[in-house]
Amino acid sequence: MEKVKLSAALFAGTHFDRKRFSADIARFRQGPSAATHDAASAAPSSAPSSEKKRKRKSKAKAKKNKKRRAEGDASASDVVEGFSVFKGLAAKKVGEDSEEVETAKNEDLEVVRRRKRAEREIERAAILRKRFDIHISGQNVPAPLENFEELVSSYRCDSYLVGNLSKLGFQEPTPIQRQAIPTLLSGRECFACAPTGSGKTLAFLFPILMKIKPGSKDGVKAVILCPTRELAAQTTRECKKLAKGRKFYIKLMTKDLSTSANFKDMHCDILVSTPLRLDHAVQKRDLDLSRVEYLVLDESDKLFELGFVEVIDSIVKACSNPSIIRSLFSATLPDSIEALARTIMHDAVRVIVGRKNSAPSLIKQKLIFAGTEKGKLIALRQSFAEVHHDPSGCSFLLVPCILLFS
Template identity: 50%
Template sequence: MELFHDTEPSQKQQADQLEESWTAVDPGCPVPSTRDLLEAANVVRKHYRIKVSGPEPPPPLRSWSELTAVAISTQPLAMADAASAAVDAAGGSHHRHGNSKTAQRSGGADGSESTGLAHASPAGPKPVQVLLSRLQQQGYAHPTPIQRQAVPALLASRELLAVAPTGSGKTLAFLVPILVRLRQLKSAGDWPAWPKAVVLSPTHELSAQQARTLNLLLPGSGLRACLLNKATATGNDLSKVDILLANPLRLATMVANRQLDLSGVRFLVLDEADKLFELGFVEQIDGVLAGCSHRDVVRALFSATLPDKVENLARTVLKQPLRVIVGAKNTAVHAVSQRLLYVGQEAGKLLALRQLLAEGLKPPVLVFVASKERAAALHRELLYDGVHVDSISAALSPTACAAAVDNFRSGKTWVLIATDLLGRGMDFVGINTVVNYDFPNSPMDYIHRIGRTGRANKTGCAITFYVEGDAPLLRPIANLIKEANGEVPDWMLRLKKLRTKDRKRPALSPEVVSGANTNTKPVNKGRKKLKRTLATVNANERRQSDT
């Protein structure tokens, strides 16, 4: 007994060891006072402001290093049995000498194939280690709050209603568990033709952004992904695609025409879910839901904002979902410095923007306008001023929008003009300033607009122009700015509170919608001048070639 007491660690030593191991995994999180797993999970949630409601939520990740253990512990029993059968069929020596769990854990830390189970076992560490390596290479050193809770929830096959601020890493929160689980399914031999995961987004631009992120993580996974558009819908063999990124209209049409089989889909994700429902895609979403008929399909909805009406509609899509909210629901990003700027009448907006640019507004700058015509008109005006500017709107082809976005990302363009829909969910790294040229239609639109800056723990600035006609929506926006520690006049906060159905400003005049009010120079005159300049250049080139 003496020897036993001498070698047994004291209570203080155990506490010190626990604190040391906890700190090594997650240096920024407080250490729980006991070994109780439930308390440890609550410590992580409280520290990262994660609120979870629903039965038996899985514990959040403390670091990416826990992903392998979570993948093993959450794999369905049928999948593990299939893997065991696959190894037996292959004559795996570890299965002959022990059970599958022992064999699965006997591999090296580098995820090597020494166990003979790296490919045959869905719990084998190699696929997850490859993904972890890709995450590290791309600079994703630590999971964000929404990733900490959403990743284990989706791996545990829990349906999810997730709300987190803009720029908080929601894309990785669903891509990582999709990649892990699909690789496990493939290793277990449960691999039918046609897509196994579908991600729905309201715009093609957002889907293209998701594709860029996914392409960073795909190497080494053995999985195939496809961005559904007009070209890929007819030119690709979609039966060989594993992950499909799509918009509702095209996808629902292909499902209805039996051009696409979704019966093998295991993950269905609705990104920017509130916008999908607001835009009237309910019928198309229902068609896609009906097509995803696999008994084990997991559905998840992600968004930065979720009005009560949209949440009630979303719950009709999900079965006993976990509700995960990071921070406060429907609030603006605190990392963004926000202010309101009175510009008088509509004509004052262009003058105010020119003055801000002249005073040294720090690029890159994203400018939001109310319509595609407005975007084109403002684009022309800033071009006249010699500003490196471009615009994206529904009036442009996908190729033109993609080129504008790429130029903005690379720094060739200093100012990008966008409409609400096209700018929704887009992740532009390093945007310093957002200008709301036209006042947002709702607090939700405001949150999404200014969320294009202040992303990934960076700071940003948001300036919102307003005129007299914007008064009906002024108070809720002022409250959002006040909640984010911004300065607003007291009289704005004392404005009459309107009912939700009355929160609309008077309809804009045709001149404003068309963009005509933006111009200070006649458009035709500018076009004629441009034509004369081109004619002169062409004439000079002809003369030089003649000589």
């Protein structure tokens, strides 16, 4: 009675759908035996479903085992003597990646070092040019020389040439030599302006002797044009002094040579001449200048002033070697001469020592007053007695201009 009251209290207010659960109500009313009978009758019907589940599980398990065996066989084929191929390839790839990263870092460091080295060279070159009053224009101009020994270390100059410089009394390069020599040795064309007595002759002779091979039988390798016979003879003498110790064929174009020489059989490495004699040899004697590697116009302002423009143009055309290096050296460089120079030169370097077209500071100038013609002669003798050996290695005879004031 108490249980009925308790259940009534628990389920008070709830509605039970008897139609929906009628089968369950009937089963409980029949007693435990009926429930057991119903479960036994229902077991055969549920047995097939459990059997199917078991079969499905066994099939799935067999598939998983088969898959595992296949993966095991594949992994076993990739293992050779305890070494996994895929693992080794992965390790190798990681090693290669690390090596590439290390190589890239080293390359970056090398680029930084090169840039710093180039910046130091540019700064050193600027300091030297400022110190020696050298002015340049052009792209990628080589750095000036600090001393002649640098020719051996940086440009592989033969020791005999440096030895000849020392024997001739050259201790330090002059400003024009510091910049013009490395410019020509670098294969650049140039026109240079420097005062008289500053060593321009050595500035263009030295690179020629360094670059051409002595004793060549292939024709003329270098041509030097001078405005006067005296300057051509002096240049020839200086060239022979510098070339002492090697069998260079250095020729001065004399009148007899230009009119009667057999140029086809003549061995000549360096030819020094005036424009008219050289043009005559080219036009009348079939002198071949097609293998000329260096063409130098010394005192170019005088060459163009003396009316040799057409002759020089003919000689330039005769020197038809496409790799020829042309250079102009002068004590003054008027704008008209510079404009003409640019028409025959390509990517040339412009080198000026001191101020352009200014009076040379190395030459002593003085004004002498003479009352009579006899006084002019005495003053001229005194001036000749004061002429001394030039420190650059060349002897210059400077004739003073003596004015007569009444």
